[in-house]
Amino acid sequence: MPLTPSRTVEELRELQQLTGDENGAQRVAWTETWERARGWLRETLAGLPLDEEIDEAGNQWFTVRGASERALLIGGHLDSVPNGGWLDGCLNVMAGAEVLRRIAEDGEPALTVRLVNWADEEGARFGRSLFGSSAAAGSMADQEELRQKRDADGVALPEALAEHGVDLDRALDARRQLEGAAAYLELHIEQGPVLEGLDLPLGVVLGTFGVERHLITWTGQAAHAGSTPMDRRRDALAGAAKLAIEIRDVAARTGDGAVCTSGGVVCKPGIVTSVVETAEQLLDQRHLDGAKLAHMLGEAKEASERFAREESIDVSWSKIWSIEPIPFDGELIELADQSIVEVAGRSHRLPSGPLHDAAEVARAGVPTVMLFVQSLRGLSHTKLEDTKAEHLELSVRALDGLASKAIAWISATSPATPSR
Ligand SMILES: [Zn+2]
Numbered sequence: 129m130p131l132t133p134s135r136t137v138e139e140l141r142e143l144q145q146l147t148g149d150e151n152g153a154q155r156v157a158w159t160e161t162w163e164r165a166r167g168w169l170r171e172t173l174a175g176l177p178l179d180e181e182i183d184e185a186g187n188q189w190f191t192v193r194g195a196s197e198r199a200l201l202i203g204g205h206l207d208s209v210p211n212g213g214w215l216d217g218c219l220n221v222m223a224g225a226e227v228l229r230r231i232a233e234d235g236e237p238a239l240t241v242r243l244v245n246w247a248d249e250e251g252a253r254f255g256r257s258l259f260g261s262s263a264a265a266g267s268m269a270d271q272e273e274l275r276q277k278r279d280a281d282g283v284a285l286p287e288a289l290a291e292h293g294v295d296l297d298r299a300l301d302a303r304r305q306l307e308g309a310a311a312y313l314e315l316h317i318e319q320g321p322v323l324e325g326l327d328l329p330l331g332v333v334l335g336t337f338g339v340e341r342h343l344i345t346w347t348g349q350a351a352h353a354g355s356t357p358m359d360r361r362r363d364a365l366a367g368a369a370k371l372a373i374e375i376r377d378v379a380a381r382t383g384d385g386a387v388c389t390s391g392g393v394v395c396k397p398g399i400v401t402s403v404v405e406t407a408e409q410l411l412d413q414r415h416l417d418g419a420k421l422a423h424m425l426g427e428a429k430e431a432s433e434r435f436a437r438e439e440s441i442d443v444s445w446s447k448i449w450s451i452e453p454i455p456f457d458g459e460l461i462e463l464a465d466q467s468i469v470e471v472a473g474r475s476h477r478l479p480s481g482p483l484h485d486a487a488e489v490a491r492a493g494v495p496t497v498m499l500f501v502q503s504l505r506g507l508s509h510t511k512l513e514d515t516k517a518e519h520l521e522l523s524v525r526a527l528d529g530l531a532s533k534a535i536a537w538i539s540a541t542s543p544a545t546p547s548r
Contacts, residue, residue: 131230131528133521136222139172140520143206143222144214152511153214157186157207157248157259158288165206165218169245173225176232185263185302186247186294192228194237200534201242201312201494202227202527203261203485205249212250213513215317215520219501221245223315223524227531238539239310241531246485247294254278254285261485263299264306265492271296306489310538311460312496314486315527317515321506322478329519330526331476332464333498336487337385337414338421338453344371344432348441350397350405362440365404368393370435371428375411378427382420385479388413388428416453416479454487457495460530463537464497467529471522499526 147155147165155162166188170180173190181189191199204220224243231237247260254277262268274296277285286296316333318324323331348362368390375388391410398404411428415421429445436443461477468475480487480498490496501523504514515523 129229129233131226131525133226133524136219136226136524137517137520139222139225140214140218143168143218148214151211153208153212153216154210155206155208155212155218156210156252157250158253158292162207163292166245169206169221169225173228176229178228178232182293183264183302183305184294185260185299186289186292187260187264187302187305188245188247189305190225190228190243192232192237192241194240196239196539197308198310198538199240199242199308200531200538201244201309201489202531203244203246203312203314203489204316205246205485207248207250207252209250209252209509211511213317213508213510215513215515216319216508217249217316219317219515219520219523220315223527226524227528230528231531237535239535240308241535244305249485253288256285258483258485258488260302261488264302265488266300266303267488267491268300271299306492306494309489309494311457311534312486312489312494313460313498313527313530313534314484314496315499315501315523316484317508317513318500318503319482319506319508320503323476323500323502324504324506326476328474328476329472329502329522330468331478331500332461332468333456333480333486333500334461334477335416335453335455335490336480336483337416338418338451340411340413340421340425340450341448342411342425343446343448344368344409344411345444345446346407346409346436346441347443348403348405348439351403353401353403356403361403363403364407364441365393365395366439367432367435367441367443368407368409370438371409371411371432374431374435375413375428378424378431381427382415382424384415384417384420386413386415386420386424387481388424410448414481416455418453421453451483454490456486456490456497459537460495460497460534463533464499464526464530467526467533468499470529471525497530499523499530
């Protein structure tokens with residue numbers, strides 16, 4: 129049977145019926161509903177010449193053996209946030225399932241082709257995203273912390289995992305799954321407004337943003353709001369306010385998709401009759417280029433010192449979290465561009481703000497690329513999340529075209545030659 133993209137839309141609706149309610153998708157990882165979704169996927173693919181396996185981290189793999197052991201991987205995640213949308217994560221899996229069907233029915237492929245349903249991408253229950261993919265990538269390094277994590281009902285993470293056959297101590301054994309992986313493809317809804325703004329159905333993702341997150345503490349002097357003349361104040365909030373405005377210019381000067389956000393300022397004493405003594409400010413900066421990200425951080429720090437001098441206050445910085453940018457594979461980006469042009473006439477290249485399982489796989493050294501399909505109103509992680517059916521069908525076609533091109537590309541490269 130040829131590729132049938134309309135079937136993907138039907139199956140997504142079926143999954144929504146089976147695992148959602150009036151508030152949206154309820155496939156939170158390590159729950160009964162999530163397990164039901166995995167069982168449904170197993171049944172949906174029954175009858176095809178493939179092997180199913182659940183690995184040590186709870187990832188669900190479907191493998192069509194090819195002439196070569198080298199494997200093309202296509203991935204997504206069936207888990208959702210509570211009250212989630214009908215497409216986030218599961219579009220990737222169901223589009224991959226359709227491509228896998230098409231390949232399996234065409235006879236033995238040149239390469240082994242594998243579909244992976246990653247476990248717990250969202251981290252909705254325990255606050256740890258990308259669980260299964262980071263285990264397979266070998267980058268999971270927080271097992272001690274994970275042991276201590278509990279959900280809102282007080283259930284410990286290791287116990288919840290054990291109910292689904294996963295032993296946290298052995299999760300990293302899932303690394304063997306990426307041995308022989310020659311390329312990884314992931315289709316995802318954009319979850320942002322860029323493609324809709326450009327009136328384009330599809331785009332190629334260049335990589336995931338590097339992120340710098342810092343807490344900036346401004347220290348001045350509390351003083352009476354009535355008796356302290358304006359020129360004698362040491363107002364901590366004035367520093368935070370100047371920086372909140374300055375970072376807009378920092379992002380604009382840097383360009384190429386740069387974003388900076390001051391997500392909150394907490395003031396003390398925080399009463400109407402006092403000048404602010406301390407202001408704790410949150411800053412998040414993101415860029416696809418590591419050097420530009422470092423430059424943006426430097427500019428923000430320099431500006432903060434200037435504002436501290438101007439306001440006669442002190443400023444100090446402490447890092448909350450950071451991650452370097454993860455660029456996708458240049459050759460696969462070209463192939464993805466071509467397959468989008470073939471199905472939609474025009475393509476667009478854009479970075480990804482959110483992290484995805486693809487970032488973990490790319491970090492592990494597997495050539496990786498993602499396709500984004502337009503999200504209506506840029507909404508995600510809500511039942512309002514939506515994409516036009518015609519765009520969903522185009523996205524299945526684009527993924528299928530990309531899979532064929534990737535198989536041809538990998539087959540043409542000898543296994544001994546590094547692929548980048
Ligand atoms: Zn997702």
